[in-house]
Amino acid sequence: MSYVTGLIRGKTFTIFIILLIVLSQAGFAQNYINPQAMALGDAYSSVAKGYFSVGYNPANLSFPSNYKTYINLAGLNFITTNNFISLKTNAKYGGKDITANGGKLQKELISEIPNKGWRYNSGINIPVPLLNFSTGNKAFTTNFLYITDYYFSKPALEFLFGGMEKDTEYDLDLRCDAMTAIEYAYSMGIPYNNMALGFSLKYIQGLGYYGLDPNRSTGTVSVDTILSGSGNYFFREACGGRGFAIDLGIAFQDLNGWNMGISISNFAALIKWNYNTLFSDIVGTSMLKFMGGQLKSGNPGIDLDFEGESYNYSFLINDVSGEKFFQGDSNFSNSFFSTGVIDTTDTSLFKVRLPLVLRLGLSRQINNDVLLVTDLTASFGDRLNYWKGWRCSFGMEYTYLPSFPLRLGVSFGGLSGWEINLGSGINAGFIHFDWAVGFHRGLWLHTAQGINFSVGAYLTRKVKSLK
Structure with a gap:
């Protein structure tokens, strides 16, 4: 039995396995995605109208539209995406002895893992019916968010899948965030000739959170003539929280x-977790x-109640002979x-801070x-479904x-790497449907590594016409 196989079967790195099984669940925070914006590849900040301007550019509320009220x-x-696994990849490696x-x-799998590592994201954004509306240059929005x-x-995946080499240090860098929240926003546009300014004041009602503390979760393993390593991962939860944010915009x-x-x-x-509010007291631990x-559901061996507890996991690998290690000696459990x-x-x-987006x-x-x-x-952080770096989008209606x-x-x-989108709608007088x-x-x-879907x-x- 190889070292890694024994390591996994022995549940030594439980936190690795907990995170690896997350594909069984679905959890969007990159913006207030809606069918029109999604179909245009998210190129929407200069054309959004009404309450759809919130999250893109609130200054657009100032400009006249075909409609006064939305x-x-x-x-x-809904979105689920990653930068490695597809149905084709799963058919090649899933359920097989690599x-x-x-x-x-095993070698093919490791060679196909992106150099930047593997990242999996999913999210659901549900605009609360009747509580998302705009009239004139003002808007009020309410959105339920579920983010993973x-x-x-x-290096962590190479170590996990047994692709280790001598004279190498493996940085076991892991990140994990999952959050449910309701976000309220009051937005207003201020016109000035063909220019406008706008703002959104946002209140975030946290319902539940779990994740690894990035400042207290590190691990390394060195493979040389001897094998050694150590690590500590701090997994924490919260049943309630609150936060505030501001969006600013200018439009021409x-x-x-x-x-x-x-x-x-x-x-x-910024969201403060374990901060009790009246709403979080009512919800209690149900959302968490x-x-x-x-x-x-994907790993019944997880021994956590998800009632707001924290879990601190640490490991230590004493010096092990490199010769015995690469021969797959079965007595490693003593070390x-x-x-x-x-x-x-x-x-x-x-x-928990939300990344700034320009x-x-x-x-x-x-x-x-x-x-x-x-x-x-441009996103300036890598957390909660934001991807640090630039994204360029083009669309046509x-x-x-x-x-x-x-x-x-x-x-x-950005988050999806590259994507192609399409959509349509039905405008039946005062009722509209988009997808x-x-x-x-x-x-x-079978080749796509992610999909997003939106209906609304x-x-x-x-606007009343003047006679």
Whole structure:
């Protein structure tokens, strides 16, 4: 029996296995995705209207639209994505002994793992019916968020899958965040000629959280003439919390035929967990238990109640002969030590920051039927479904049949790597229905490494014409 196989079967690195099974659950925080924005590849900051402007550019509330009032009836926005696994990958490696035939599949698997490591994200965003609306230059929005974000560094996966080499130190970098929350926002646009300013004041009601504390979760293993290593991972939970954030925007209309928008989202965004509020006292541990139940459904061996406790896991590998290690000696258990301590009384307050997001958008109405849009987005953090770096998006809306608009979009960078999106809608007087679907890092269902889907319905009221 190889060292890694024995390590896994012996449940020495329990936290590794807990996180590895997360594909059994679904948990969007990159923005307030909606069907129109999704279909346009998220290139939406210069064309969003009504309450759809919130999360993209609140300054757009200042500009006239075909409708004075927007009221949400229902909606669902879903994403699941990663940068490695697809149905094709699963068919190749799933359920197979990767160490057979001299470890041929094992070597192929390790070579295909991205150098930046493996990251898995999922999310659900549900706009609460009737509590997302706008009239004139003001909007009020209420969204339920369920977010999961997991990361394994490539060295950690190489170690886990037995792809170790001599004279190498393996950094066992792991990240884990899962959160449910309700986010309320009051937004307003302030017009000035063809320019406008806007802001959103956001209150975040935390319902449940679990994750690894990034400042207290590290581990390394060195493989040389001897094998040695140590690590500590602090897993914490919270049943309630609250936070605040500000979005700011500026927009311009008709700059030589172009519309432009610039916005900053999540300015000073911070959530304090284990902070009791009246709402969290009413909800209690029910939401956290639901989140934990989703995680435990893929790994029933998890011995956590998800009632707000913390779990501290540590391991130590004493010096082991490298010769015996690479020969797969079965007596390694005498040299490996691990402890796991559950603290059911840990109610200490801790903070989670939401990454800052910068957007620059341009759009142009080519003719009566064709609208072209583009956005350049930068995220300044790698947490809670935000991906640090730049993202470029392009979209087109075709309205030859105004009651049945067609939308296409592509984007490069960010959480989904690259994606292609399409969508449409039905505009039946004051009732509107939109849908969109997108594929990540693949054009076909079996090669795609992620998918997003969005549907929504809303009511509108037109601006009264002057006679």
